[in-house]
Amino acid sequence: MKKIFIMTMSAALLITGSCKDNNYLDIDPRDVVPTDRMFSDPALVLSVVADLYQRQLDFSGLDNGWASFVDFSEAFPSENGSSFFVQRTNWGFGEWNTWDYAYIRDMNLFIERATASTELNAADKRRFIAEGRFLRAAYYFEMVKRMGGVPIITSSLTYDGDVLTLRKPRAKESEVYDFVISELTAIKGDLPANPDTKSRASRGAAFAMMSRAALYAGSIAKYGATTPTVTLPGDEVGIPASLANGYYQQSLAAADSIIEGKAGSYSLYRSLPNLSDNFAAIFTDKSSVNRESIFIEDFRVGTNKVHSFTVNNQPYSRSEEGADAGRLNPSLNIVQSFELLDNTYAPIPTVDGSGNPIYYTNQQDIFAGRDARLAGTVMLPGSIFKGAAIDIRAGYQNAAGDIVTNGNLPGTSTPSIGLDGPSDGLEFRTQTGFYIRKYLDPVTGSGRRGRRSDVAFIRYRYAEVLLNGAEAAFELGQTSKALGYINQVRSRAGLTTALTTLTFDKIVHERRVELVFEGHTLYDMKRWRLAHVVWDGGIMTVAQLKANIGSATKRNTQPFSLWPYLYQNPGNANHGKWMFREVKLSRVTGANTFQMGNYYSEINNNIISRNPEIVRQPNQ
Amino acid sequence: MKLKFHYIILIALTVMAVSCKKDTLEAPKSKLTGRLVYNGQAINVEQNRVPIELYQKGFGLVGDINGTAAQDGSYSFLLFDGNYQLIIPNNQGPFRWNQTGNSRDTLNVTVNGDQTLDLEVTPFYLITNAQYSANGRAISATFGIDQIITDANARDIESVTLFVNKTQFVSGRDNLKSASVAGSAITNPASVTLTTDALDPIVGNQNYVFARVGLKIANVEDLIFSPLQKVTIGN
Numbered sequence: 074m075k076k077i078f079i080m081t082m083s084a085a086l087l088i089t090g091s092c093k094d095n096n097y098l099d100i101d102p103r104d105v106v107p108t109d110r111m112f113s114d115p116a117l118v119l120s121v122v123a124d125l126y127q128r129q130l131d132f133s134g135l136d137n138g139w140a141s142f143v144d145f146s147e148a149f150p151s152e153n154g155s156s157f158f159v160q161r162t163n164w165g166f167g168e169w170n171t172w173d174y175a176y177i178r179d180m181n182l183f184i185e186r187a188t189a190s191t192e193l194n195a196a197d198k199r200r201f202i203a204e205g206r207f208l209r210a211a212y213y214f215e216m217v218k219r220m221g222g223v224p225i226i227t228s229s230l231t232y233d234g235d236v237l238t239l240r241k242p243r244a245k246e247s248e249v250y251d252f253v254i255s256e257l258t259a260i261k262g263d264l265p266a267n268p269d270t271k272s273r274a275s276r277g278a279a280f281a282m283m284s285r286a287a288l289y290a291g292s293i294a295k296y297g298a299t300t301p302t303v304t305l306p307g308d309e310v311g312i313p314a315s316l317a318n319g320y321y322q323q324s325l326a327a328a329d330s331i332i333e334g335k336a337g338s339y340s341l342y343r344s345l346p347n348l349s350d351n352f353a354a355i356f357t358d359k360s361s362v363n364r365e366s367i368f369i370e371d372f373r374v375g376t377n378k379v380h381s382f383t384v385n386n387q388p389y390s391r392s393e394e395g396a397d398a399g400r401l402n403p404s405l406n407i408v409q410s411f412e413l414l415d416n417t418y419a420p421i422p423t424v425d426g427s428g429n430p431i432y433y434t435n436q437q438d439i440f441a442g443r444d445a446r447l448a449g450t451v452m453l454p455g456s457i458f459k460g461a462a463i464d465i466r467a468g469y470q471n472a473a474g475d476i477v478t479n480g481n482l483p484g485t486s487t488p489s490i491g492l493d494g495p496s497d498g499l500e501f502r503t504q505t506g507f508y509i510r511k512y513l514d515p516v517t518g519s520g521r522r523g524r525r526s527d528v529a530f531i532r533y534r535y536a537e538v539l540l541n542g543a544e545a546a547f548e549l550g551q552t553s554k555a556l557g558y559i560n561q562v563r564s565r566a567g568l569t570t571a572l573t574t575l576t577f578d579k580i581v582h583e584r585r586v587e588l589v590f591e592g593h594t595l596y597d598m599k600r601w602r603l604a605h606v607v608w609d610g611g612i613m614t615v616a617q618l619k620a621n622i623g624s625a626t627k628r629n630t631q632p633f634s635l636w637p638y639l640y641q642n643p644g645n646a647n648h649g650k651w652m653f654r655e656v657k658l659s660r661v662t663g664a665n666t667f668q669m670g671n672y673y674s675e676i677n678n679n680i681i682s683r684n685p686e687i688v689r690q691p692n693q
Numbered sequence: 694m695k696l697k698f699h700y701i702i703l704i705a706l707t708v709m710a711v712s713c714k715k716d717t718l719e720a721p722k723s724k725l726t727g728r729l730v731y732n733g734q735a736i737n738v739e740q741n742r743v744p745i746e747l748y749q750k751g752f753g754l755v756g757d758i759n760g761t762a763a764q765d766g767s768y769s770f771l772l773f774d775g776n777y778q779l780i781i782p783n784n785q786g787p788f789r790w791n792q793t794g795n796s797r798d799t800l801n802v803t804v805n806g807d808q809t810l811d812l813e814v815t816p817f818y819l820i821t822n823a824q825y826s827a828n829g830r831a832i833s834a835t836f837g838i839d840q841i842i843t844d845a846n847a848r849d850i851e852s853v854t855l856f857v858n859k860t861q862f863v864s865g866r867d868n869l870k871s872a873s874v875a876g877s878a879i880t881n882p883a884s885v886t887l888t889t890d891a892l893d894p895i896v897g898n899q900n901y902v903f904a905r906v907g908l909k910i911a912n913v914e915d916l917i918f919s920p921l922q923k924v925t926i927g928n
Binding site for chain 2: 162302612668669682685691692693
């Protein structure tokens with residue numbers, strides 16, 4: 074009896090005792106950090122903002138692959154699965170679109186939570202909030218470039234049963250640019266003015282983005298007048314011409330701020346005596362010597378944040394990964410656009426006045442006397458990469474004048490086609506006669522899939538700021554200031570004869586050769602309203618290719634190749650010399666066609682159905 | 694009970710045949726066809742460039758049924774019976790259609806079985822009386838240009854181009870040779886002659902080509918063409 078009593082009592086005690094602790098099962102999850110704790114520690118906030126940095130959108134980027142660089146006839150894709158780039162006859166209206174309001178919401182939440190945080194110290198807090206607003210401005214800038222005016226959402230929206238209040242109409246295109254510029258103006262003081270802060274937002278990055286955004290808005294206002302159909306009645310697309318000067322002034326002021334050192338001491342990169350090597354090193358040198366790069370997407374070997382640009386595009390003969398090589402082949406179109414050192418334009422001289430081939434002792438002689446950026450951007454035949462020369466030879470011409478591409482070179486066991494090609498349709502080697510050099514990592518191992526490369530992608534650099542300033546000053550009639558800026562960029566490239574007059578075509582040209590393969594081509598052509606002129610869908614002939622170089626309205630719809638041949642005719646003075654031919658590859662069947670409806674990417678029907686306040690893009 | 698193999702097959706076949714009937718939705722089968730016309734004359738455009746959109750309300754998400762006019766201005770849709778709204782979007786096509794000022798209005802279309810609906814448009818210009826001839830391997834065209842819209846909405850001619858191609862798709866994107874004249878250089882619109890360079894040899898010794906003339910109107914994206922013509926050339 075006593076035993077039963079004790080057992081009952083202890084059971085009762087046990088039950089009532091354990092019932093007491095209501096929070097016993099209420100434990101914090103270990104894999105989710107609560108918001109208030111997250112925003113109490115700078116290291117944790119940094120990991121949140123790192124995610125926002127990682128989600129930035131770029132047109133071309135090393136982590137979105139080689140193919141983001143290949144379009145617009147500036148290059149040919151030497152991968153047969155990607156031939157559509159040169160076979161399509163139009164771009165879909167939805168091409169290049171973006172509508173990532175989830176990202177905007179995350180940035181708004183970040184800004185709100187960082188603002189509400191009480192435990193961060195004031196300096197950290199200011200910087201984090203400024204970074205959030207910088208990234209949000211960057212994404213709105215990216216959207217307005219692609220979509221025109223979009224709804225500007227600056228706080229996180231909450232659904233309380235009424236969907237109608239959440240529907241926001243598109244802002245005017247100019248309002249989005251104004252928003253970007255005013256945000257950057259507001260936060261620039263909270264960002265570090267330190268040229269060594271490159272992968273996080275800095276004051277220099279804010280000024281650089283401001284200068285680019287205002288320049289875009291200014292040129293859309295000015296040159297939009299030439300395409301009156303690319304507008305909407307509510308100005309969601311198109312900016313009134315009267316606003317052009319104001320934007321150009323803002324652009325120039327922002328560029329001047331960087332040039333005058335208000336954001337830290339930035340300067341053009343001049344470290345190597347060889348100007349071409351120097352130009353290539355801008356993109357590979359990540360040390361503090363590089364005061365040119367302002368804002369970069371950084372990578373690091375040994376982490377997950379590496380990219381395959383070098384793996385995909387390394388010269389076939391120097392490949393560290395077998396046949397994974399050689400995809401991005403710059404075209405003759407861009408190669409011939411680089412000026413001669415006397416500031417004139419000329420096609421690559423393959424034939425003399427009477428149409429006979431010109432023979433060159435060395436392959437690179439044909440490119441002699443040109444802008445040093447040519448060899449810095451493009452790997453020319455015979456260039457040295459990772460310790461040996463690349464081997465570009467399309468075959469040989471014999472005494473009878475026949476082009477021979479099969480078998481071996483006469484009297485040798487060397488195949489007549491070089492290890493690097495070119496041969497029509499032979500993928501992963503160059504097919505245009507050129508490889509890319511920009512961003513190509515010279516470090517051993519960078520071409521291996523297991524290691525890959527950590528060359529940074531430069532989003533903003535000092536040379537572009539100078540060109541922004543030059544263009545804005547030119548449009549404002551301040552030609553001498555414009556000349557001062559553009560001549561700095563040109564003299565770094567070896568064009569030491571200063572320009573004394575400036576034209577719109579020269580500015581278009583300068584941006585093209587300085588900034589090619591950096592994601593500017595489409596946006597520049599769009600804002601100048603030149604895209605439908607330059608990519609008009611017409612097919613090109615070699616004669617057209619070689620004419621009118623340097624003209625802003627020159628058609629550029631199909632990429633061409635330049636193939637070197639060895640001349641084999643023992644006894645002849647030209648035996649063993651090189652001759653060149655322009656070639657249009659058999660895969661180049663399409664021609665770039667930019668329709669008026671491509672100026673602003675399509676907002677798809679799902680978005681419009683969910684929010685009928687969104688007006689459709691023009692000309693679609 | 695003994696299960697026989699051929700019974701299984703028989704039952705399976707029956708089930709399959711019945712379920713096919715059951716779960717396959719009916720396909721649209723009413724055909725809406727027509728042409729872009731002006732005074733009964735077809736308007737020739739570039740293939741795939743002039744969109745014609747149909748909207749049908751009352752089915753949730755709003756989106757267009759998208760079609761484009763063919764080279765000869767014809768179009769066709771395969772639809773369910775019902776009420777639709779048809780529109781050629783603003784600024785599309787080398788003509789004005791159903792519009793006041795710059796914006797166009799929709800056209801209500803009731804589809805009930807096959808039907809033909811010609812869309813009456815007013816082109817800015819028409820190319821008239823195009824005559825083609827071949828001199829060796831060079832193609833010539835002589836034609837007149839008729840300005841149709843002469844009121845406040847009139848537009849200038851940007852350029853006129855003769856296109857020649859080996860297939861019957863002939864346009865700025867699809868051509869072997871072309872010859873062009875700027876609008877400002879045309880002195881007598883009643884008679885314009887354009888001549889291409891000699892054509893390069895065509896694979897298979899094809900002894901004919903197709904030609905037509907396209908007229909680009911200032912600030913209008915799409916060209917208006919003359920009817921397609923087959924031209925015989927010497928080898």
